[in-house]
Amino acid sequence: MARKRMSAVLVTAASLAVVLLLWKPWMPRLKVGAVRINPRVAINENKDYHITVWDYELLLPWSKPSYEEALKERVEAFHREHPNIIIHVIQRPWNEDDGPLRDAVEQGEAPDVVNMPNGIGLLSPEFQVPLQHYLSPDQADDLLPAARRAATLRHLWAFPSHIHPARWIIRVQDPAVELPVARTWDQWSEALADNRTKSGGSGLAVNVLDPDFFRHLMISATGHSLLGDDGTVQWTEADIEKVAKEVLTWVEKGLIPADVEKAARSRLAHFWDGKALAVAPTNPWLLHHILRRAGMLDSPAGGSASGDASKPLKSVERSVYWTPPPQIGEKLWIAADIYGYAVFRQAKYKGDDHTRAAAVVAAYLSREMGSWVATRTFSVPAHQSSLERWLAESLLPEADMRLLLQWCENAVPPPIDDRLARLEARIMTETVVPKLVAVLKGEMSASHFAREIHNVPVSAWLRR
């Protein structure tokens, strides 16, 4: 009897062992749509993996080598290290919208790796592969916390490459004492009014028609983008009204021209004529234009993208600095766009080892191209291990870049859910901007504007 019981126990234990060995519950399993993926599976060194990468051309007229050449160089370097992982880059035009990508994803024919054109987003839980298990602890620690946060919604949906924080440009009267620090709303107002008194112009050369202008201010005030990850409006009516009223005050004081449409088209003229103290908002291309025209990128002391070590510019040479939008909330929250590389599976699943190979490619490109792009677009690379090289190759003095790095700690990106990010962009363009213009023209009250924006029917917009 005892022997029988013993053998029953042994058989059960053996069966359990077999089940456990087959099931491997200690191994993480990723459920991606209908497929369960084992992210720990090894790459077969004796097998060739063909990984398709969609990469969006980055038009940087000032950069030599071009983006395409830099990418090619890095892909070749990758091949030397991983001869059995063959990368096929499909270069998409820089101005292509994300329609073709979303179509490909929806049809289960997405490329293996995508350099997300509009910033990191979750396009499809059905086909987009969570990536946290493809990072070693060291690799995970290497990511800047802000970059990692921006790419995470329960899972890590992309390997971040670089962070582009919002900046305004300001001319300084006395570079020796005026550092490119963050300023409060009151400090901004004072500086703009002072410039208006001296120059007779309006203090701020602003493009109110750019949705980023109001978005930057609202994020500065609240620390949130318009829509949360659950699709709710995160800006309170009181916050919206407060910021709109502040902007209106600037118009009333003549610190922003009343004809906002005309002003949006003559910002640079006013800035270079000395009539405006600051330009808002900016993006990497406008930043490059302004910094170069100010002589900061042509100066030998300004460093170069080719790898010369940068030295601080002499203070007398400096006339232009970048600075975050006004600090309105208790903390310096700063709107940011965060870019990266996502991995997709296809409807016809190619296997866990193929997915792993794709993840290796995505991780590599995010690190290598992220650093390259960050250097040339005044952005911050997402990897701590890239910072030293980024600082050395930067086009501007190290102090400026370190400030940028500091500002990125509180970076606030758009929602990671692609549907919500697109919806937010539409609401900003189609509703917020025209209504803000109406407020500034005196055709709508700030409180009415705040009510309308806060109560925007998100679910109805989503159904459109």
Added chain:
Amino acid sequence: MTGHDRLCRLTFIVLLMLCCRSMHAWTPTCGLEPGPLMPGPQANAAEVSELQERLQALGYFSGVADGIFDQALELAVRRFQRDQGLIADGIVSDATWLALAGDSVPAIRSSTAKPEGTMHLVIDTRNLKLTLFVDGQPFKSYPIAVGRQKDWYWTPVGEWKIVNKGVNWGSGFGTRWMGLNVPWGTYGIHGTNKPYSIGTRASAGCIRMFNHDVEELYSWLPLGTKVIIVGDTPPINFGRTISLGSSGKDVVAVQSRLQELGFPVGGADGRWGPNSEAAARSLQKLYGLPADGTVYTDIYYILGLK
């Protein structure tokens, strides 16, 4: 030539001349047949300057080449005509121009078999050279004369097309004329009765060639052939808003810069059309500016034109 052809040609010339006459009010053009050059204030200044320079070179005139057909110049012309056995009336007609040309046409003429392939011309106004490209490769170069680079006499830099062709349009144009679709005037590639001017900046903006050279090109180039003119441009005042339908030298400059920066406009033809609008819109989106496809103040700054 049939009666119908003759009528068509006559109508075309009359329309062209009417057109030129109306345009002449605001900008002189090269493609006008000046006719005999008569003494007096009405004489075409560009033609008079050329006459003065030629007579200077031949030792008949010692005054300043100021474009004014005054008494001193008239006397010089009469002296020259007398020496050449012409009627010494001081009026510079075809016979006088021919005599002025003397033996300035090169004796050796190199004629080439017609090339096969897609042809386009590149005219370099700095080096005074016209090059025929066939399938993108340089095929043959020719010496030319171009505009004077002062006042209104600049050769129009841009990307044009040959839009009309003609034979013996008047001695001023030599034996052949190929008109370009420059929107602000009448310009073309033509022969000349002043062959000594080839290799100089002497014209009122047109591209002059030796007659035998232009005859060769004329026989090869179809209507619609692309003509790219590169070189210096007159100072341009960039300020107005350029929108659909705008044309001019400023448009050419904006289109050229857009192309250089990687925004294709389909040719810097001086006309702001849908392709130019799309290119401007792309630039505007990239730089975070209002994207309406027009060229406003800030675009001039971005393009480095202001």
